[in-house]
Amino acid sequence: MKTIVVSGYKSHELGIFDQKHQSVYYIKKAIEQRLRSLVEEGLEWVIISGQLGVELWAAEVVFALKEEYPQLQLAVLTPFLQQEERWGDATKSYYQEIIRQADFVESITKRPYDNPAQLRQKNEFLIAKADGMLLLYDEEKPGSPTYYLELAKIREVRDGFPIIFITPTDLDILVQEEQHDQLDVE
Template structure:
C-alpha cells in the first residue's frame, strides 16, 4: 500500500466553524497517529480533494510529518477548478497555504463547478487512484463521508482495498488519554 486517500466530514458537519475549535486538535492527533503507522508500513502518498474540514486538517498533518518522514507526499485533487471561489477570504488564504505546500495539485474535471456529478466523479477518481481509504466516520451520523465510503466498499467487494476508520470512540479515547497524561504531568512536579 503506497497511496491512501483521507477524507471525513466537512467542518460544519462537525459543528466546527473556526480554526480555533479544540476538537480540531484531537482530530489532527488521531489522523497523525494512524498516518504514522501507515507511513511506517510504506504509504508514500496521501490524496485529498481539498474539502474544508477533515481533509485540510489531514493535509496539515501530512505537511508536519514531512519533517520526520520526507518520503511522504501530499496530492490535492480538487473536483473542479476554483472550488474555493465562494469561500471567505481567510479560508481561501488557509486553503492556498495548503496548496502551496502540496507536492501535487490538479483538478479532476478541468472546469469550474457546473453540476453535482463532478463530486461523484471526484470520489470515484480518488478511490480508483488510492490503495486504501482512511475515513473519519460515525455510522450514526452518515453525512458527506458516506459517498466516499460507498464507492470504497464497492471496490473492496472486488479486490483488496483496506478501509480504515477514525470513529467517535477513537476520538473520545484520545481525549481521555490526553487528559490523563495532563493530570499525570501535574503530579510530576
C-alpha cells in the same frame, strides 16, 4: 499501501467553525497516529480533494510529518477548478496555503463547477487511484463522507481495498488518554 485517500466530515458538519476549536487538535492527532503507522509500513502519498474540515486538517498533519518522513507527499485532486471561489477570505487564504505546500495539485474535471456529477467523478477517481482509505466517520451520523464510503465498500468487496476508520469512540479514547497524561504531569 503506497497511496491513501483521506477524508471525513466537512468542518460545518462537525459543528466546527473555528480552526482553534479544541476538537481540531484531537482530530489531527488521530489522523497523525494512523498516518504515522502507515508511513512506517511504506505509505508515500496522501490524497485529498481539498474540502474544508478533515481533508485540510489531514494536509496539515502531512506537512508536520514531512519533517520526520520527507518521503511523504501530499496530492490535492480537486473535483473542479476554483472550488474555493465562494469561500470567505480567511478560508480562501488557509486553503491556498495548503495548495502552495502540496506536492501535486490538479483538478479532476479541469473546469469550474457546473454540475453535481463532478463530485461523484471525484469520488470514483480517487477511490480508483488509491490503495486504501482513511475516513473519519460515524455510522450513526451520515454526511458527505457517505458517498466516498459507498464506493470504497464496493472496491473493498471486489479488491480487498482497505478502509481505515477514525470513529467517535477513537476520538473519545484519545481525549481520555490526553487528559489522563495531563493529570500525570500535574
